[in-house]
Amino acid sequence: DVKVTQSSRYLVKRTGEKVFLECVQDMDHENMFWYRQDPGLGLRLIYFSYDVKMKEKGDIPEGYSVSREKKERFSLILESASTNQTSMYLCASSSTGGGNYGYTFGSGTRLTVV
Amino acid sequence: GESVGLHLPTLSVQEGDNSIINCAYSNSASDYFIWYKQESGKGPQFIIDIRSNMDKRQGQRVTVLLNKTVKHLSLQIAATQPGDSAVYFCAESGTASKLTFGTGTRLQVTL
Numbered sequence: 001d002v003k004v005t006q007s008s009r010y011l012v013k014r015t016g017e018k019v020f021l022e023c024v025q026d027m028d029h030e031n032m033f034w035y036r037q038d039p040g041l042g043l044r045l046i047y048f049s050y051d052v053k054m055k056e057k058g059d060i061p062e063g064y065s066v067s068r069e070k071k072e073r074f075s076l077i078l079e080s081a082s083t084n085q086t087s088m089y090l091c092a093s094s095s096t097g098g099g100n101y102g103y104t105f106g107s108g109t110r111l112t113v114v
Numbered sequence: 115g116e117s118v119g120l121h122l123p124t125l126s127v128q129e130g131d132n133s134i135i136n137c138a139y140s141n142s143a144s145d146y147f148i149w150y151k152q153e154s155g156k157g158p159q160f161i162i163d164i165r166s167n168m169d170k171r172q173g174q175r176v177t178v179l180l181n182k183t184v185k186h187l188s189l190q191i192a193a194t195q196p197g198d199s200a201v202y203f204c205a206e207s208g209t210a211s212k213l214t215f216g217t218g219t220r221l222q223v224t225l
Contacts, residue, residue: 004157031211033212040217041217042203042215042216042217042218043158043203043215045212048212050211090157090158092157094211096211102148102160102163102213103148103158103160103205103213104160105150105157105158105159106157107155107156107157108155108156108157
């Protein structure tokens with residue numbers, strides 16, 4: 001069963017900590033995405049990547065960075081966690097080929113910054 | 115900017131009835147649309163998709179209708195079951211393989 005795996009379901013971190021959220025996909029997808037999901041705001045794109053070592057800013061990149069050293073892994077980094085980064089974080093991947101680029105999502109990481 | 119929206123934030127239906135969830139989109143250049151289902155505590159799951167050269171597509175108990183004239187997308191669920199209770203998102207293709215998502219409609223199935 002193909003999947004996108006996020007390393008943690010729940011995380012609690014302190015303000016100012018550096019936080020790493022890991023995402024791995026086993027579908028050989030070219031594209032990977034990080035979203036945050038907040039009530040009433042829907043899914044907001046933080047960063048995405050179309051290839052290894054490539055990254056593009058999404059709609060809300062401030063306070064975040066990403067790393068894609070291998071095709072299957074896309075990491076989201078909170079450089080200095082703040083309480084307004086408390087949210088559900090969703091990773092997704094998709095294929096470029098075929099013209100149908102529906103995303104496959106991970107189960108999400110609920111991050112609480114205290 | 116371009117956006118995807120939903121008419122009803124919450125929809126309550128009785129078990130066994132049909133459900134219709136609506137979505138308006140604004141990017142007339144979008145050529146691919148998807149419906150996702152998100153259950154509590156889980157990531158969104160793909161339900162069904164449709165390309166802009168079609169106006170209807172059917173899956174198992176689900177049908178997606180696309181009206182390009184009025185830029186409207188709908189998801190129909192036949193014989194709604196308690197397991198259908200979830201938040202449903204529509205998404206449209208944007209630029210360079212990125213999808214734009216609506217804010218979601220919560221479907222509540224009552225017994």
